[in-house]
Amino acid sequence: MKIDFTLKKLHLKETFSIAYGNYNHRDALLIELSHHKCKGYGECVAIDYYQINLQDFIFKLKAIKHQIEAQKIIHPKDFFKYLSDLNLHSFLLSALDCAYWDLFGKLENKGFLELNNLPSENLVESSITISIGDIKEQINKIEKSDWTQFKVKCKGLHKNDIEKLLQLNKNIALDSNASFTDEDCIWLQENVDIQKFSYLEQPRPIDCYKILNKEGFANWMADEDCQNIDSLEELIPYYKSINIKLMKCGGLTPALEMIKKAKALNYKIMIGCMTESTVGISAGCLLTGLVDFTDLDGANLISNDYATGNFVENGKIVLSEKPGLGIDLK
CATH class of the missing domain: 3.30.390.10 (Enolase-like, N-terminal domain)
Structure with missing residues (x-):
């Protein structure tokens, strides 16, 4: 080799x-x-x-x-x-x-799915990320998009913006990248309308999650707080959902074990990504038959993708059905 x-x-x-x-x-x-x-x-x-x-x-x-x-x-x-x-x-x-x-x-x-006896149907659609911006610009992007699932980035809690997003009647998640305060989190998890958001990702800085109550109305999702399989049991009282990224946990092999344990602990699971080419996204796509949420828009956000393979088209996961992970370089 x-x-x-x-x-x-x-x-x-x-x-x-x-x-x-x-x-x-x-x-x-x-x-x-x-x-x-x-x-x-x-x-x-x-x-x-x-x-x-x-x-x-x-x-x-x-x-x-x-x-x-x-x-x-x-x-x-x-x-x-x-x-x-x-x-x-x-x-x-x-x-x-x-x-x-x-x-x-x-x-x-043989393909990865065949090697691991994994499903190839009913793959969960991916969200597209709406980066931080004026709420009018964010809403305009959502309304013009052909995607049906959205992850809206925010910096801090702006209640008027939250109300405007909820009025859209779209499938929307929030990701504050740890910029919410304790007071923000209390307001969110006690607000019945917040359950309309599919999930709220990593609300507080790492290890500052004990203000969270998973029994509230917010579907709190751990990202940076959930690095690997060892994180799962400690987070149970606080988070309903976890974001598994291959780079965080160490690849496809540990991700399979992490999904198995997370399901046993009754977590909702997302396969997420960083900004990646189709090389990285192809691997993540192969796990989307096992999870509840998918966020694999990384290759859609770049202009110089250098590979072909499994991909995401307007949110739909399209598998190449080629051997291995289905990856070829352009």
Whole structure:
């Protein structure tokens, strides 16, 4: 097996504004694993909030390159166990895990769904993100969109804006990126109309969730508070829903285990994404038959997608039905 890795720059179609800042591009690291003329692809991106330095990842990959290339082709779950002993950041671990699933499936001429006996029908539609802006501009984007599910970004609580969004009679979620106060959260979870929002994502900064009451009217969804499977039990009294992102939890292999446990604990589950190309989105799409919400619009927000595979069209998940994760580079 051979490994190659390349830095990419993902250019956004328009400035993306969230509570953490404004962005016009994201830096990405593409990983390619190859064997017997088959190539598997995985990706991770640099996110300021998580203090990701892709140069550190490249340095690590150079250090373990010979070890990885010496590995025989084994089942992806066994390969993940091997990777778990290398002390890798979850973002890098995810890129390697996904690339190996893609390669293994192509070598076996089987898709990820077949390899894991997962559903390919009744896939949950994805939301499209409406970035922070004047409420009139946000509503205009929603009304003009061909999508049917929306995630509206906000910075702090503006009650008049909340009322205007509720009047739209659309499928809308809120994501404050941890910018709500304790008082905001109390008002939201005690307001009966708030249950009209499909979910309210990461209302408070990480580890500041104890003001939340999942028995209230707000469907609180943990994002940054829910990094991996170890987070689930502690969050039970506070959150009804969780956002699983492959880069947060370490890839497809741990995501499958996380979904299984989250269902046993009666969470509603979302498969989410960062700003990613079709390489990353293709992996997430394959889990959408297992969850309650989907937010996989990352590749739709960039202007220079460099891959083809599974994709999202006006919210609908379209699977390539090709082996592995279905990914090819353009």
